[in-house]
Amino acid sequence: MPLELVGTRPAPNTDSPLSIRGLTVSYGEKPAVFSVDVNFHPSQMTAIVGPNGAGKSTLLKAALGIIRPLSGQVTSLGRPLQERRAQIAYVPQRASVDWDFPARVLDVVMMGLARELGLLGRVRASHRARAMACLDRVGMQGFAHRQIGQLSGGQQQRVFLARALAQEADLYLLDEPFAGVDAATEKAIIAVLHGLRAEGKTVIAVHHDLATVAEYFDRVFLINTTAIAEGPVAEVFTPDHLQAAYGGRLALAQMGGAAAG
Numbered sequence: 001m002p003l004e005l006v007g008t009r010p011a012p013n014t015d016s017p018l019s020i021r022g023l024t025v026s027y028g029e030k031p032a033v034f035s036v037d038v039n040f041h042p043s044q045m046t047a048i049v050g051p052n053g054a055g056k057s058t059l060l061k062a063a064l065g066i067i068r069p070l071s072g073q074v075t076s077l078g079r080p081l082q083e084r085r086a087q088i089a090y091v092p093q094r095a096s097v098d099w100d101f102p103a104r105v106l107d108v109v110m111m112g113l114a115r116e117l118g119l120l121g122r123v124r125a126s127h128r129a130r131a132m133a134c135l136d137r138v139g140m141q142g143f144a145h146r147q148i149g150q151l152s153g154g155q156q157q158r159v160f161l162a163r164a165l166a167q168e169a170d171l172y173l174l175d176e177p178f179a180g181v182d183a184a185t186e187k188a189i190i191a192v193l194h195g196l197r198a199e200g201k202t203v204i205a206v207h208h209d210l211a212t213v214a215e216y217f218d219r220v221f222l223i224n225t226t227a228i229a230e231g232p233v234a235e236v237f238t239p240d241h242l243q244a245a246y247g248g249r250l251a252l253a254q255m256g257g258a259a260a261g
Contacts (some may be wrong), residue, residue: 015078020036031070043202051223105148132195137195140162172204229244
């Protein structure tokens with residue numbers, strides 16, 4: 001599959017679960033994301049990678065309409081993304097959530113069923129069973145009645161992943177799902193994400209640990225305000241592309257020299 005490099009603007013892709021063209025977002029006068037084009041591939045796990053302030057989280061939020069871009073087009077399977085929102089699950093950064101909100105773990109997971117239940121929808125035993133199954137999948141079934149604010153950071157992240165699983169979506173977008181979690185939680189999360197991929201789901205995650213990109217992901221999208229490169233990890237995750245994104249020394253140091261191999 002050909003490598004997609006900056007300057008080779010891809011056409012909208014009707015097979016892509018998330019296709020972005022010409023996306024620009026600005027905070028004040030300085031663009032946070034500038035004219036980004038990328039087609040994400042179905043049934044793959046893709047890492048969005050770049051230095052701090054590169055626009056990784058902004059890209060996801062703008063694509064979802066959480067923040068308004070200055071320009072750009074976002075489609076899913078050739079349709080406006082808003083028409084496919086029911087098939088898209090989003091896990092925000094844990095730091096952006098108000099954990100003092102008085103909700104039980106089970107209540108949070110049930111929020112993933114909101115579209116199905118509707119504003120006044122009746123919660124049935126089957127809905128609760130589905131939510132519990134999602135908690136079981138992330139190893140949190142024993143915490144269903146615990147207040148969300150009483151959990152550790154890693155446990156909270158697992159609960160938000162369970163909420164996303166309850167949506168039974170086709171596309172999962174995660175903003176730094178491994179940030180600030182313990183090793184056991186990271187292992188549990190990646191096992192769930194690999195399971196989603198095995199089911200034919202698409203997973204796109206903002207990721208900051210360069211040392212685990214090759215182990216966790218199939219593809220990588222490098223960004224530093226503008227697009228650098230997108231493609232299979234073996235082709236994109238190279239010293240030249242990392243130097244373009246990070247400036248070289250920092251990237252190779254963070255990788256422990258893995259890219260040089």
